[in-house]
Amino acid sequence: MGCDGGTIPKRHELVKGPKKVEKVDKNAELAAKWRYCALSQEKLKRPIVACELGRLYNKDAIIEYLLDKSAERPNSEVVAHIRNIKDVKELNLTDNPAWEGERHNIKGDCYEDMHCSMFICPVVGLEMNGKHKFLFLQTCGCVFSERALREVKTEICHKCGDPFQEDVLVTLNGTKEEVEKLQKAMEERRAKAKTAKKSKKSKDTKVSKSQDSTGTISLPQEKSCIRFDHASVLSFFFSFLSAPGPSTSGESSKTLKAPPGLVIGSKRSIQDMKDKSETYKSLFTSHGSAKRTKDQISNWVTHTPYHF
Structure with a gap:
């Protein structure tokens, strides 16, 4: 039974038993969640962002992921729910x-406290090292411990003073059950936003279809639709200018009111209108007084205004 050199093997060296289950060190697990980025596995440094599921990331790592999603990265499944930079806070x-x-x-000659954290709760002073539950507000991004929100009940942020509701609170590095609850709330919130966007888009298409090819706009709120175009508005404006003034006999002047429905104006020349005065017709370039004779028209072109 002896081996070379006169050694005698023991039973555990000859018989292989069941492997022992490796246990994860709690301190290492907490350090991995609260000190390192969930995507790049680098140490957390400002600016730090959090997703809707409560995971912590470095902002530059998220930006690199969004710029090139095709690149192969470790732990890419933890950011599969992040679509753009608005999904993180x-x-x-x-x-x-x-x-x-x-x-x-x-040098490694000093005692290093693994439970000492870079950040604390601004209300009760608890360290953000994983031993205590921490939450953040999706509205302003302020971070507090659960104890602070439980002992000091308020609807105003303790740090910045912005109002908030309980549905905007997200647990940081929560348990498996808490993450599933947050994921369900995230899916419901995104579904509501999607339906609201579709309804708004359908309303915009209905309004655009109500405009016809001539550029007229109908008002669907009223029963009687009034149509406006450039010709009708101009004809109404000039008829208002050509209306007679108040009489000197003491009679009250009649106010000109717009007709209930403006009809599309005709394309005939203003000079052919018999109801218009000659003074009114002379305002337009189509009048004979606005036309030049052959003697007044020069046969050369200049870029200076010093010629007559």
Whole structure:
């Protein structure tokens, strides 16, 4: 039973038993969620954003992903629900005054507290290290602990003062059940926005179809539709100018009222209208007084106005 060198093997070296289940270190798991980006696995640094499911990312990593979605990246399934930059919210975090950074322990001769975090709750001072539940507001991006929102009940943000409701609260790095609940709420919210956009688009198409090819616009709210065009508006305006003034006999002047329905104006010349005065006709270039004789028309062109 001896091997080379006179060694005697033991039972656990000859008989292979069942493998032990590897246990994840809780400190390492918390550090991975609260100190590193969920997409790039790099250390979190400002600006930090969060999605509708409560995951933390570096903003530059999200922008790189949105610019080139075809590139192969690890953990790309965690950002599959992010369509554009509007699906993430930049967080308004509060710095921890006790955080000394990572450079103080470069040599490795100091004790490093893994539970010390870069950020804290601005109300009760709890560190954002994963031991306590934290939430952020989708409206303003401010981050608070659940204890602060539970003990100080208010409908106004503690940090910026903006009003908010409970449906805009999102749990950061929540449990599996909380993530499923947030995903369901996200899908419902997106479905409502999609239906609202479709209804608005259908209304716009109905309004555009109501405009005919001549450029007239009908008012569908009233029963009797009034149609306007350029010719009818001009004819009404000039008829108002040519109306006689108030009489000197003391009679009250009659006010000119618009007809109930404006008819499309004709295309005949104003000079052919017999009901118009000669003074009124002379206002237009089609009148004989506006035409030049052959002696007045020059046979050369100049770019200076100093000729007669």
